[in-house]
Every structure is written in structure tokens, then in C-alpha cells.
Amino acid sequence: MTAPLPRAARVATWVYFTLNGFAVGLWVVHIPNVERATGISHSALGGLLLVLGGAAFIGMQVAGPLADRWGQRKLLPAAGVLLGIALFFPGLADSWWTLGLALLFFGFGNGTIDVAMNSHAVIVERAYPRPIMAAFHAMWSIGGAFAAVVGAATLGAELPTAVTLSACGVFTIVVSLVTGRFLMDGRPEPEETTAEAPSAKPSTKLVWLLGAIAFAMMLAEGVANDWAALHAEDVLGTSTSTAAFAYGSFAVAMTVGRFATDRVAALVGPVAIVRYGAALAAFGLTLVVFSPWVWLAFTGWALFGLGLSGSVPQLFSAAGNLDQRSSGALMARVVGLGYVGLLAGPALIGGLTHWIPLNVAFLVPVVLCLLAVGFANVLAPRPVPTGEPVTTR
CATH class of the missing domain: 1.20.1250.20 (MFS general substrate transporter like domains)
Known part of the structure; x- marks a missing residue:
């Protein structure tokens, strides 16, 4: 039953x-x-x-x-x-x-x-x-x-x-x-803990790869949080009130995307969510970088938010399921690295603007999103080692 x-x-x-x-x-x-x-x-x-x-x-x-x-x-x-x-x-x-x-x-x-x-x-x-x-x-x-x-x-x-x-x-x-x-x-129950084999421990390299992708994705999110409105105002010459729609389009798309992601992930799996989501985010931000028109840039920010929306939840879920015995500690590493990216993104872009225009500096998160596309396979399900209890997903 x-x-x-x-x-x-x-x-x-x-x-x-x-x-x-x-x-x-x-x-x-x-x-x-x-x-x-x-x-x-x-x-x-x-x-x-x-x-x-x-x-x-x-x-x-x-x-x-x-x-x-x-x-x-x-x-x-x-x-x-x-x-x-x-x-x-x-x-x-x-x-x-x-x-x-x-x-x-x-x-x-x-x-x-x-x-x-x-x-x-x-x-x-x-x-x-x-x-x-x-x-x-x-x-x-x-x-x-x-x-x-x-x-x-x-x-x-x-x-x-x-x-x-x-x-x-x-x-x-x-x-x-x-x-x-x-x-x-x-x-886990004590009998489950003692039954697990030492080989069931997750690879440290895998944990750091998940953390690195979280760092890249949340750095990109931080850039949108702090620089979207300023880009519309300083680069595209909009009014302050119109510039608010830049971040608004990103935030709304991010929220809507997260409500939709779970159903899509059930059909295509976490690898596809991160791979195609990061690709869509890179495309959206590239539109922002090169667009001379305000509403095309707003469309780019919306695509950027939609692409990023499902990636971080998949990464956190993957980290928490690597090993039930140390789920919290593994989650803390990945969440922590993602949080560092969220803080570092705005500061990094701000520093780069001393040498290059703001829209050109946005190419950094574009490149990071493309790297996430290449490493999305780290979220692929792996065979459960002998002796480790199978979890229901």
C-alpha cells in the first residue's frame, strides 16, 4: 500500500x-x-x-x-x-x-x-x-x-x-x-545508517561541482537584482520609473518559472532543467547586452529570469540527496557557495565598470551560464551503491 x-x-x-x-x-x-x-x-x-x-x-x-x-x-x-x-x-x-x-x-x-x-x-x-x-x-x-x-x-x-x-x-x-x-x-534510522557501505559516500568533487554551478547561477541572479534597473536607466536612457520594469520583468518571470519548473522537471529531469535553463538565461542576457531598444531589453531580462528560475532548486535538491546521513552538511556547502555568488555578482560587475561599459560587463554572467550548460550532467541520477537504502523520489 x-x-x-x-x-x-x-x-x-x-x-x-x-x-x-x-x-x-x-x-x-x-x-x-x-x-x-x-x-x-x-x-x-x-x-x-x-x-x-x-x-x-x-x-x-x-x-x-x-x-x-x-x-x-x-x-x-x-x-x-x-x-x-x-x-x-x-x-x-x-x-x-x-x-x-x-x-x-x-x-x-x-x-x-x-x-x-x-x-x-x-x-x-x-x-x-x-x-x-x-x-x-x-x-x-x-x-x-x-x-x-x-x-x-x-x-x-x-x-x-x-x-x-x-x-x-x-x-x-x-x-x-x-x-x-x-x-x-x-x-535515517540507526539500522539504515549501520547498513550503509563506506562506498556510499558522495564524491567530494561532485559536491564542489554542484556548488560551482550554484555559485554561477546565483551570481547571475545577483547581477539582475542590483543592476537591471541601472542598466535601463544609464545605458538605454529610460526614466527611473520605466527602469523599474527591468527588474520587475526579471522577478515576475523568475517567480512564474519556479511555479512551473516542478511539472517540467518531472517530465524531462534535472539535467535538462539546468542545461536548457542556463542556455535560455545566457540568450536572454545576451539580448540585454546588445539591445538598443528598451522593451527588447525587458524581454531579455524576462527570459533571463525564466531560464534561471529552475536551476538553483534542482542543485539544492541534488545536494541534499547525495547522502541522507550528511544531507544537511552537503546542502550547507552548496547553498553557501551559491550565496557567495549572489553577494559577489553585483560587486564584480561594479568593479568591471571602471574599465568597460555596464552592458559589456554582463558578458561575465553570460559566460558562466554557458559553463553551467556544459556541466549540467553532474545532476544526472547515479546508481545507488550496494548497501545503501533506496529513497523514494
């Missing part, structure tokens, strides 16, 4: 992804207010945001082994509570060093929940006969969009930043604790 699908755990995972996207998005829309309240410069803020990114990376590496030791059912609610507490502090900061401490805490909490929820998503996906990972990532985008609406409303009402972020923190803590009871524990 077929085991019932863990629908409650799937919905709970949707909630955590949405919650994380909402929390991060609400912080992002309040960055200008926090900058003014602390009296710091743009350059100082840039340095402190690097602190946030570094703390997130550390949180990811800590969360991975903890997920394998404690189980995701314990770690994910704890990570949500940690993130909720961390949300209180950026709005209370009144100097560069208090903001630095706040972002250190906030980054660590965000990195912890990032690995915990992705690791749990892999566990839930194992119990389904089809891929479901990309939809979780789409819910993160929905959470960010909801944060933009709520943030616009609270900022318009001139509600203090500390009040808004603290209320979001309380909301995050309560939802994390309530939702945690529906999660699954993905740790």
Missing part, C-alpha cells in the same frame, strides 16, 4: 519559505531608514552588508551539521525563532557598531533558516513521486513581494522602523513555533 503523502509537512515548508522571504524583504525596504537613523555613509553601509553576508555564510555552515544531528524538525523552528529575535535589533541601532552587531545576528539567523528549510524541503520531496522543490523557492519570492506591500504601507504611515521590524520579529517567532509541529524528521 502506498504511504500517504506528507501534505501537512509540504504546506509547513511553504510557510517557512514565505516567512523567510517576508522577513528579509521587510528588512530590505527599511534599509534607507536604518541608514539615516544610524548616520552612516553609503560606503559604510556597504561594508556592514558584507558583515551580514559573512554571518549568513557562517550560519549556513553551522546549520548543516546541526540538521544532521538534531533533525530538521527541531532545527527549523529554532532557526525561525532565532531569525525573529534578530529582526528586533536593526531598527534599534543608532550607530555603525550597533548596526554591525545587529546585522551579524540577523545574517547568522538568516543563514541558519536558509539551510534548515532547504534541507527540510528535500526530505519532503523524497516522499513525493515528483519534484516539488522549485515551488518552495517560488514561495520565498511571494514572501518578498508581500513584504514590499506591507513595507510600503508602514513607511507611508510613517510607522517607526523599530516597531515594524519588531512586529515582524514577533510574527516570525509565533508562526515558526506553531508551524514546527507539522515538520518531518529526515534523519
Whole structure:
């Protein structure tokens, strides 16, 4: 008899992804207010945001082994509570060093929940006969969009930043604790662990290849996040309001693509999703590079977002399924490398603009997408070694 699908755990995972996207998005829309309240410069803020990114990376590496030791059912609610507490502090900061401490805490909490929820998503996906990972990532985008609406409303009402972020923190803590009871524990049973052969350990080279592709794909995503609107305004000469459609077309296509990816992946497999997705992304960004027309460039950004949309979820899913005994630690490596790419992309493009035009600098992520096309075979399913329990996919 077929085991019932863990629908409650799937919905709970949707909630955590949405919650994380909402929390991060609400912080992002309040960055200008926090900058003014602390009296710091743009350059100082840039340095402190690097602190946030570094703390997130550390949180990811800590969360991975903890997920394998404690189980995701314990770690994910704890990570949500940690993130909720961390949300209180950026709005209370009144100097560069208090903001630095706040972002250190906030980054660590965000990195912890990032690995915990992705690791749990892999566990839930194992119990389904089809891929479901990309939809979780789409819910993160929905959470960010909801944060933009709520943030616009609270900022318009001139509600203090500390009040808004603290209320979001309380909301995050309560939802994390309530939702945690529906999660699954993905740790293998003791008899399964002892039965596995040493040869079942995944290749280190394979883990690094998955991480390298995640780095390339998320670097490209970071470029779109920070430079799409500026390209439309500075290179194509559009107004600020029209330039917003550049990032908007990318973000909408990314979200829609993630909702559609799971059904496509069930038909063609993860290799095709990454290979043809990266190829489409390279084509879309090439249109942006060479287009003299605004709306053709917007079309390029949409194709770029659509191409990238399914790649990262497939990579995270592949990493989490390499070895059930160390699923969290393996996930942390790949997610961490992807996150480094997300942070590095905007800075890399900014540095290159000192020597070459902005649109020409976009050829770097184009080349990285083409490299991902060539290495997409690393996601091909591999035979399960003798002695290792077969997981349901």
C-alpha cells in the first residue's frame, strides 16, 4: 500500500519559505531608514552588508551539521525563532557598531533558516513521486513581494522602523513555533545508517561541482537584482520609473518559472532543467547586452529570469540527496557557495565598470551560464551503491 503523502509537512515548508522571504524583504525596504537613523555613509553601509553576508555564510555552515544531528524538525523552528529575535535589533541601532552587531545576528539567523528549510524541503520531496522543490523557492519570492506591500504601507504611515521590524520579529517567532509541529524528521534510522557501505559516500568533487554551478547561477541572479534597473536607466536612457520594469520583468518571470519548473522537471529531469535553463538565461542576457531598444531589453531580462528560475532548486535538491546521513552538511556547502555568488555578482560587475561599459560587463554572467550548460550532467541520477537504502523520489 502506498504511504500517504506528507501534505501537512509540504504546506509547513511553504510557510517557512514565505516567512523567510517576508522577513528579509521587510528588512530590505527599511534599509534607507536604518541608514539615516544610524548616520552612516553609503560606503559604510556597504561594508556592514558584507558583515551580514559573512554571518549568513557562517550560519549556513553551522546549520548543516546541526540538521544532521538534531533533525530538521527541531532545527527549523529554532532557526525561525532565532531569525525573529534578530529582526528586533536593526531598527534599534543608532550607530555603525550597533548596526554591525545587529546585522551579524540577523545574517547568522538568516543563514541558519536558509539551510534548515532547504534541507527540510528535500526530505519532503523524497516522499513525493515528483519534484516539488522549485515551488518552495517560488514561495520565498511571494514572501518578498508581500513584504514590499506591507513595507510600503508602514513607511507611508510613517510607522517607526523599530516597531515594524519588531512586529515582524514577533510574527516570525509565533508562526515558526506553531508551524514546527507539522515538520518531518529526515534523519535515517540507526539500522539504515549501520547498513550503509563506506562506498556510499558522495564524491567530494561532485559536491564542489554542484556548488560551482550554484555559485554561477546565483551570481547571475545577483547581477539582475542590483543592476537591471541601472542598466535601463544609464545605458538605454529610460526614466527611473520605466527602469523599474527591468527588474520587475526579471522577478515576475523568475517567480512564474519556479511555479512551473516542478511539472517540467518531472517530465524531462534535472539535467535538462539546468542545461536548457542556463542556455535560455545566457540568450536572454545576451539580448540585454546588445539591445538598443528598451522593451527588447525587458524581454531579455524576462527570459533571463525564466531560464534561471529552475536551476538553483534542482542543485539544492541534488545536494541534499547525495547522502541522507550528511544531507544537511552537503546542502550547507552548496547553498553557501551559491550565496557567495549572489553577494559577489553585483560587486564584480561594479568593479568591471571602471574599465568597460555596464552592458559589456554582463558578458561575465553570460559566460558562466554557458559553463553551467556544459556541466549540467553532474545532476544526472547515479546508481545507488550496494548497501545503501533506496529513497523514494
